[in-house]
Amino acid sequence: MNGFLGTYSVSLDDKGRINVPAKFKGLLEQDIPQLVMCVMDGFLIVFPQREWGANEERLSHLNPSEKEDRNKLREFYARATECEIKSGKILIPAAQREAAGLKNEVMIVGMSKTFELWAPDRWEKESG
Template sequence: MKGEYKHSIDAKGRLAMPAKLREELGDRFTITKGRDGCLYAYPEREWEVFEQKLKALGGSEKARRTQRYYMAKAIDVELDAQGRVLIRADLREFAGLRKDVIVVGMMDRAEIWDSERWNAYYDDCDESELDDVDF
């Protein structure tokens, strides 16, 4: 998955998923709290991989906190006939989702951002910080 897509959430909390990402996410996928103030949306196969990684963390306090962070609010969603998903109110509140939303393809998942939060985050990225990442 890749790309940045502008969409909106309706008054009932439904988000029309970008057509280009629907194919990769599938009709059913999992949404959970993400990092940096966004939500993560995982296709079923990638969610299973993610769950296995969480299980492999073990039973330390840090591992349990991490597992609870992602698992407690995770919801399985299904696209309706119009390609929309209902995002639960507590998840919308966590991510500050109002009307305008940006959906970002992030390889194995999509991220769902409030438009203003995304713009502030992305505009704050300093290209020189990327020099520290070795790949």
């Protein structure tokens, strides 16, 4: 497997869940069902448990008494949420849906080790 690749359009069900594309399932289920979902600049990043660990490692070099670094840390931790894959679906909490402007349709965008969730209109703008 080559990590999370590709762009998928999936629908949010009436309860705010998405179906994980089959190609991602393989990657996730070998792993642990836990995920960390993190609000970025208008979209969401999803870290499989393992990658979140690696990310924390990276963040651990930042110095919490430096204002710059502190902001960066806050960016990650403050708006992150733990999720799980259940019955092949991920529930996106209301706050995160809100933050990313997700309505009925969600673009799932592979980024190798992680993947992102975008509202279609924002994705459109981003990807040209």
